[in-house]
Amino acid sequence: MNRRTLLRGFGLTVLTAFVLTMPYDMKWAGSSFALDYGVIIGMVVLSVSVLGWIGEFTLAVVAQMGFGLVVVNLCQDAGLPFLVILPVVIVSSIPISVLLGVFALRLRGVYFAIATLAFGYMAQKTFFQTYLGVQGGFGGTESKAVSRPAGFTGSESFYYLLMGSLLLMALLCWGVSRSRIGTSLTALRESEAAFSVLGHSPGAYKILTICLSGAIATVAGAYFGMLQGLVPSNYFQPALAILYFGFAVAGGMGSVAGACFAGILFGALPKYFDSLSEGKLVGYDQFFIGVVALGLVLWAPGGFADIGRRVWRRLEGSPPAAPTVSTFEIDVRDATAAAAEEGLATVEAP
Amino acid sequence: MTKFIQTIIIGLEYGCVYSLIAMGMVLVYRTTGVLNIAHGGIGVLAGFVAWDLDTLRGWPYYPAILVGILVAVVAGLLFERFVVRRLASPALATVATLALFLLLQGLVFVVPWWGNTWGQVFNSPFANKKVSIPGADYSVSWDQLILFGSVLAFFAGLYFVLRRTRVGLAMRAVSDDPTAARLMGIRQKLVAPVVWGLAFGISGVTTMLLAPILLLDNTSLTAFTLKALTVTFVGGLISLPLTVLGAMALSMLEVSTQLYMPNVRGLSDAWPFIILIVVLVARFARGTKALEDTAVAPA
Amino acid sequence: MSPRREIFSDDARRRAARLMAERGRMPAANGGNGHTRNGHGRMLVLDRDKLARFEPARQRLAGQLTDGLLPARKRHLAKRDILTVEDLAIHFGGVHALDGVNLTARTAEIAGVIGPNGAGKTTFFNCLSGLLTPDRGQITFDGHRLNGSPATRGRHGLGRTFQTPRLFGSLSVLQNLAFGSRTADSARREYVFDPSLRRLPHDERGARIARMVGYRGDLDAPAGSLPFGDLRTVELARALCGAPSLLMLDEPASGLDVSQAEDFVDLLRSLSDLGLSILLIEHDMSLVMGICDHITVLDFGQVIAEGTPADIQRNELVIEAYLGRAD
Numbered sequence: 001m002n003r004r005t006l007l008r009g010f011g012l013t014v015l016t017a018f019v020l021t022m023p024y025d026m027k028w029a030g031s032s033f034a035l036d037y038g039v040i041i042g043m044v045v046l047s048v049s050v051l052g053w054i055g056e057f058t059l060a061v062v063a064q065m066g067f068g069l070v071v072v073n074l075c076q077d078a079g080l081p082f083l084v085i086l087p088v089v090i091v092s093s094i095p096i097s098v099l100l101g102v103f104a105l106r107l108r109g110v111y112f113a114i115a116t117l118a119f120g121y122m123a124q125k126t127f128f129q130t131y132l133g134v135q136g137g138f139g140g141t142e143s144k145a146v147s148r149p150a151g152f153t154g155s156e157s158f159y160y161l162l163m164g165s166l167l168l169m170a171l172l173c174w175g176v177s178r179s180r181i182g183t184s185l186t187a188l189r190e191s192e193a194a195f196s197v198l199g200h201s202p203g204a205y206k207i208l209t210i211c212l213s214g215a216i217a218t219v220a221g222a223y224f225g226m227l228q229g230l231v232p233s234n235y236f237q238p239a240l241a242i243l244y245f246g247f248a249v250a251g252g253m254g255s256v257a258g259a260c261f262a263g264i265l266f267g268a269l270p271k272y273f274d275s276l277s278e279g280k281l282v283g284y285d286q287f288f289i290g291v292v293a294l295g296l297v298l299w300a301p302g303g304f305a306d307i308g309r310r311v312w313r314r315l316e317g318s319p320p321a322a323p324t325v326s327t328f329e330i331d332v333r334d335a336t337a338a339a340a341e342e343g344l345a346t347v348e349a350p
Numbered sequence: 351m352t353k354f355i356q357t358i359i360i361g362l363e364y365g366c367v368y369s370l371i372a373m374g375m376v377l378v379y380r381t382t383g384v385l386n387i388a389h390g391g392i393g394v395l396a397g398f399v400a401w402d403l404d405t406l407r408g409w410p411y412y413p414a415i416l417v418g419i420l421v422a423v424v425a426g427l428l429f430e431r432f433v434v435r436r437l438a439s440p441a442l443a444t445v446a447t448l449a450l451f452l453l454l455q456g457l458v459f460v461v462p463w464w465g466n467t468w469g470q471v472f473n474s475p476f477a478n479k480k481v482s483i484p485g486a487d488y489s490v491s492w493d494q495l496i497l498f499g500s501v502l503a504f505f506a507g508l509y510f511v512l513r514r515t516r517v518g519l520a521m522r523a524v525s526d527d528p529t530a531a532r533l534m535g536i537r538q539k540l541v542a543p544v545v546w547g548l549a550f551g552i553s554g555v556t557t558m559l560l561a562p563i564l565l566l567d568n569t570s571l572t573a574f575t576l577k578a579l580t581v582t583f584v585g586g587l588i589s590l591p592l593t594v595l596g597a598m599a600l601s602m603l604e605v606s607t608q609l610y611m612p613n614v615r616g617l618s619d620a621w622p623f624i625i626l627i628v629v630l631v632a633r634f635a636r637g638t639k640a641l642e643d644t645a646v647a648p649a
Numbered sequence: 650m651s652p653r654r655e656i657f658s659d660d661a662r663r664r665a666a667r668l669m670a671e672r673g674r675m676p677a678a679n680g681g682n683g684h685t686r687n688g689h690g691r692m693l694v695l696d697r698d699k700l701a702r703f704e705p706a707r708q709r710l711a712g713q714l715t716d717g718l719l720p721a722r723k724r725h726l727a728k729r730d731i732l733t734v735e736d737l738a739i740h741f742g743g744v745h746a747l748d749g750v751n752l753t754a755r756t757a758e759i760a761g762v763i764g765p766n767g768a769g770k771t772t773f774f775n776c777l778s779g780l781l782t783p784d785r786g787q788i789t790f791d792g793h794r795l796n797g798s799p800a801t802r803g804r805h806g807l808g809r810t811f812q813t814p815r816l817f818g819s820l821s822v823l824q825n826l827a828f829g830s831r832t833a834d835s836a837r838r839e840y841v842f843d844p845s846l847r848r849l850p851h852d853e854r855g856a857r858i859a860r861m862v863g864y865r866g867d868l869d870a871p872a873g874s875l876p877f878g879d880l881r882t883v884e885l886a887r888a889l890c891g892a893p894s895l896l897m898l899d900e901p902a903s904g905l906d907v908s909q910a911e912d913f914v915d916l917l918r919s920l921s922d923l924g925l926s927i928l929l930i931e932h933d934m935s936l937v938m939g940i941c942d943h944i945t946v947l948d949f950g951q952v953i954a955e956g957t958p959a960d961i962q963r964n965e966l967v968i969e970a971y972l973g974r975a976d
Contacts (some may be wrong), residue, residue, distance in 0.1 A: 107630065110385070114583060115630050121623045187817040187828060194815040197778050198891055199803030199832030239576060246452065249445050287456025293449035298433060301442055 004316050011312075019163060023156045026272075032155035034271030036227050039162040041267025042260045043169060043220035045247045047213040050173055052254030053182070054209050055189045059113050059241035060100060061217040063120035066128055067096060068221025069231060073146050082149035089222045090215045097214030101207035113245075120241060146225035162223055166260060169216050173256045176212065185209065246289075250296050252305025261304050355488045357605050363494055363563060365601035366501040369594045370556040371578035372585075373508060378549045379587050380512070381521040382542065383440035388447040390575045391454035392550045393557035396422035397566045398464055400558065401472045406463070411475050419554040426550030430543045451575070474562040493562040500559055501594075504552070509590055521545055580622040583629055600625055728755045731926045732895055737776055737786030738950075746772040747783065748950040754895060759917060759927040761941035763934075763961075765970055768947040770930045771812055774897050778802060778809050791894060804836040808893025812900050812930075814880035818873025822864070822883055825872050826855030829890025838892035842923040847892075855890060862886045863912050877904050895926045902933050914940050938962065946970065 018025065023032040044061050051058050071092045075085040103115045152161045176182055185205055188195045192202050225231055244263075251262030270285035277284070300307045371390050378386040400418030403409040409417075429450065437443045458464060476492035483489060512518035523531040524541050532538055557566070564570065577600065584596030600621055607618040732754040739747045746769045754760045762770050775781040777788060779799040788795040795802060803809075817825050830851040833840070840846040846854050856868055864882045866875065872883060881901060888896060902910050910933070917940060921927055931937045937944065938958040946954040946961060948970040954961055961967055 111583075111630065114579075114626055118623045118626045118630070121620070122627075125620050125623075183820060183824060184828075186819055187825075190817045190819065191815040193780055193799070194811065194817070195828070196799035197780070197803050197807075197809045198828045198887070199800050199836065200828065201798065201800040203798075242448070243452075246445070246448050284456060284460060286452050287460045290449050290451070290453025290456055294433065294446060294453060297442055297446045297449055298436055301438070 004318075007316055019167075022163075023159045026268075029272045030275030032159055033227070034268045034275065035264075036155060036159050036162055037271055038264040038266075038268030039159065039166050040220050040224050040227060041244070041247070042166055042263030043216055043223070044244050045251060045263030045266075046166075046169060046173065046256065046259040047216035047220065048241075048244050048248040049251060049253055049255065049259035050213045050216065051209060052248070053177065053185045053189065054104075054206050056104060056109070056112050056206075057245055057248070057253070058100070058116045058210070058213065059245060060116035060120045060123075061213075061244055062237065062241045063123040064093065064096060064214050064217035065221025065224055066123065067093065068218035068223075069146065069225035070128075070131060071218070072222040072225055076146060085222070086219065089219055093214045093218035094211055096218075097211040098207060100214065101203075101210045104206050104210060105203050117241065124237075146229070148226045158227065162227075165219065165223070169219075170256050170260055173212070173216075177254075177256065181205070181208070246293055250293050250303050252303030255303065255305030257308065258303050258305030261308075352488050353609055355483055357602070357609050359488070359490055359494065361602040361605040362498060362598070363601075364605065365598040366497050367556075367560060367564075367574060368578050368581050368597035368601055369501055370504065370552070370559075371574055372581040372593045372597055373505065373590060374549050374552045374556070375578060375582050376585065376587060376590060376593055377508060377512075377552070378545065379582070381525045381545045382434070382443070383525055384434070384443040384447065385579075385587075386447045386549060387444065387575065387579075388450040388454060389549065389553050390578070391451045392422050392425055393553035393555075393560075394566070395425070395454055395457065396554035397472065397557035397561050398458055398461075398470075401470055401561070401566055402464065405470070405472065415558045418558065419551055422554030423547045423551040426547040427543050429550070430546035434546065435542065470566045472561040472566040477562065491563070493559075497559045497563065500555070505590065505594055512590075517541075517544070577622045580626050584625060596625065728757050730754070731756050731791055732777075732928070733787075733789040734777070735787045735789075737773070737783050737788070739772065739776060739781060739783040745950050747776065750786070750947065750950070750952055752945050752952070752955075754926050754928050755943075756894070756926045757921055757924050758942045759921050759929060759940055761929045761931060761937045761944040762947060763931065763937055763944060764947035764953075767949075769950040770947055771899055772950075773947070774809065774899055774928075774930065777897065778807065803891060804832055804838075806836075806838060806892065806894035807897070808888040808891050808895065809897040810881075810884045810888050810899055810901060814877075814884040816872040816875075816880060816884055816887070819871060821869045822859065822866070822872055822875070823852055823855050823868045825883060825887050826859065826890045827851045829887045829892075830854050833890065833892035836892075838894075840892045841894055841925045842889075842920050855886070858889050859883065859886045862889065862916060863909075878906075878909055881905065889920075893925070895928060896920075897928045897930075899930045900932060901929070902931060902936055910936060 023035055026032070026035055044065065047061055047064075048058060068089055071089050072085060075088055080088065100116060100119065103119075104112055107115055148158055149161070152158045177185075184195075184200065188200075188202050188205055196202050247262045247266045248259055250266070251260075252258030266289055269288070273285045273288075296303055300310075302309075374389045375386050378384055378389070396418040399421045400414045403417055404411055404414035433446050433450075434443050437446060464470075474493055476496070479492040480489040481492070481495065510518075512522065520531070520536045520541050521544075523534065523536055524538050531541075578597075581593055581596040581600055584599075585591075585593035603621045604618045607621070611617060730753055732752070734750060734752040737747050737750040738745070750769075750773060752760070752762070762773065764770055772781065776783045776786075777795075779795075779797065779802045790802070790805065790807060793805070795805070795807075797805075817828075832838075833847070834851075846857065849857065859868060859882075862882050862885050864879060864886060866879055872880070875883065881904065885898070885901065902913055905913060914936060917927060917929075929937070929941065938961075941958060944955065944958055944961045945952055946964070946967050948966075953966045953970060954964045956964075
């Protein structure tokens with residue numbers, strides 16, 4: 001048994017223990033509601049981060065969450081049991097993901113993000129306000145109720161359902177990233193032109209990733225409705241999606257563990273701030289998150305995932321990894337820059 | 351008739367707000383490749399500093415706003431020196447501006463003596479002076495006139511600087527290819543702080559112009575930033591005239607639907623996104639060709 | 650001498666004999682340091698030391714031939730048109746990058762595309778690959794109209810390398826090569842230059858093709874860590890793994906030193922002799938004139954001349970395009 005295996009075993013044990021007992025460990029800071037909220041945000045951030053695999057970022061997650069809520073409401077009205085609702089929610093996310101995927105085929109970088117933002121906004125103004133009524137919401141005055149499944153109604157028990165789901169999602173994503181699909185996605189991200197010229201279709205992989213991301217976000221939305229019990233129709237602010245994107249970058253774009261960690265941390269933190277300060281420190285959470293994010297950008301652009309890797313290597317005693325250019329840099333410049341790099345724009349030479 | 355004049359005036363007013371924020375973003379983008387999401391936020395900070403000095407500590411108006419603007423400029427220089435310069439790519443710097451945006455939104459609450467509220471009233475010395483429009487039951491305040499004039503001056507100035515002066519040329523060169531620009535003798539260490547200091551200073555000035563007309567507050571900040579972002583995309587993040595045009599069009603559409611069609615709920619809010627979709631469809635239809643067009647477009 | 654003789658195949662031996670005959674030496678019949686006579690009856694001394702100097706080259710040649718990296722026999726294939734481009738045009742803003750370009754490429758031939766900077770050569774390749782959509786024009790490849798996505802064209806056998814090598818940096822060399830091999834398998838393509846490759850698993854296939862193009866480095870190294878010359882070689886290998894019938898090379902020799910370029914020329918000639926059609930953009934004139942069977946000259950997006958190297962070298966318009974005109 002060498003140091004590495006021991007360390008990994010130890011780390012895994014500690015992590016598992018912590019995850020299993022978290023609601024009780026964190027009781028001093030506030031109710032488990034905050035933790036539940038954090039786990040759901042973890043799912044949302046995971047769905048944003050996954051798109052880093054194709055080098056894009058999406059701002060439609062909030063709208064996708066909303067769709068999840070609507071589907072859950074419809075299913076519960078129809079009396080479907082929970083185990084049936086979940087697959088239905090996942091399947092219902094596919095048409096929307098495919099629609100977004102079509103945008104992704106033609107638009108890049110910021111333009112694609114803006115398209116997703118516009119989509120989210122349109123969905124809010126048309127679909128949600130029609131379905132929920134302008135003043136209404138879930139659990140609100142024009143109430144469309146969404147309830148938790150039996151056996152998981154308490155905050156603590158709901159936590160285990162949420163955490164279990166998050167772990168399953170994380171495992172699935174991690175598996176995909178290690179598979180041949182993951183290798184193809186890496187290649188696609190590094191040079192889409194070379195990838196396509198070699199006879200592989202970038203579109204198929206992009207749509208696949210977007211569908212994965214969409215499914216996660218939609219399920220997160222379903223859980224969100226169950227958690228809150230009350231969701232007003234104007235909750236689905238597209239601006240919130242920008243915040244979640246920030247969280248994803250903080251976690252390390254494309255990193256599964258980083259996304260989960262960042263989501264849980266930044267999701268639960270404001271709620272804990274609130275309960276610890278008894279509502280007196282308004283806005284402190286935004287300030288704190290801003291400071292943390294700035295620090296990360298300066299010293300650990302790979303996000304928490306990067307920090308985690310470096311710390312772990314130090315503990316394991318492995319030599320520090322050779323610095324590699326981050327392949328997750330989403331080109332925020334308009335697609336011109338990306339095209340120029342791909343040799344498509346002929347600003348210079350033949 | 352009054353309604354029509356009202357529409358025009360208010361439309362112009364908001365159009366000016368959007369254009370100022372959007373032009374600031376385009377300035378930074380064209381010269382550094384960074385999308386400055388915190389542009390509006392810096393202005394709010396400057397505004398609160400000025401308000402603090404003017405209303406809470408009794409300073410005279412003009413020194414107070416000058417200090418506010420100075421704070422913004424210094425913030426820009428510091429941000430460039432300690433954040434942007436250290437970062438490897440414009441994409442990272444854009445994320446840094448997002449972080450700064452969050453930080454600034456929270457900052458207004460964190461400073462205890464700023465009232466921990468959403469907004470403050472901050473009047474200029476021209477608070478109640480107006481100019482009536484002949485033939486209509488409406489008047490334009492001096493603040494509004496100053497706003498309109500400033501936007502025109504700013505637009506003309508920026509256009510001139512970027513296109514006609516050596517400084518502007520240097521800025522554009524650094525944005526296109528920093529290494530080549532350095533080899534040509536352009537000192538990026540001088541150009542970059544100028545750009546950021548200027549951009550943040552402009553944001554400060556924007557808030558000083560706006561605060562007398564609208565409240566000095568934080569909440570509308572996000573909405574304005576988003577709308578300004580929309581407007582910048584109309585101009586492709588490159589063209590100043592198109593940006594201003596887009597800003598005016600957006601605000602006119604918003605205000606007219608608010609005043610003339612108040613029963614159609616949500617339409618005035620939807621305009622930014624309708625415009626976005628139009629711009630996107632135009633690019634979508636042109637597909638990859640659009641990429642080349644902007645690549646060879648005149649700066 | 651005998652242990653070394655074993656590694657020679659018949660073909661290699663015959664070829665070596667011919668080489669030596671050309672240089673005025675006859676192979677020793679009994680292996681000794683003997684005296685022998687050349688065709689003119691002159692006495693030649695078989696100098697062992699001088700012979701030893703040929704050894705490395707002979708080994709390399711023998712190694713290539715006997716390992717089966719390239720089939721020893723030249724296949725005499727009937728040449729046919731494989732690519733026909735008619736009236737290809739594309740513009741960006743006000744610039745006509747290509748304006749009515751016609752070109753034909755044939756199997757087992759190396760066609761060159763040359764022209765001064767900005768002539769539209771890479772744009773031309775990008776249109777052929779499908780990365781750009783032309784305004785007008787018709788491309789016929791292997792009998793079919795070519796108008797699919799770049800991936801479809803790749804699967805139909807259009808291979809390509811880029812002006813700046815575009816390898817997948819975080820993946821290993823073998824993983825890069827596997828992308829080509831996977832396409833060849835899924836599109837059920839034959840390797841024009843060596844049909845036996847199809848039967849090999851991806852890793853072995855990649856290793857063989859890498860050795861064939863002259864890559865001597867670590868196959869598991871991440872592609873991003875390779876020196877520049879190796880980047881080009883591996884990109885070529887990756888394109889070849891895709892079993893192309895037409896290979897488009899964009900300035901493949903730029904950045905190579907003299908001996909690398911020589912090896913490269915040998916490789917291209919061998920591949921072409923085995924039936925692969927090659928379309929080449931190059932700036933190195935001696936390379937182009939030396940290797941190409943047919944040359945097309947572009948300037949400002951138009952074809953100003955085409956023909957054999959000899960024709961091109963004499964062509965007034967070409968000289969003017971490159972050197973300008975004394976007015």
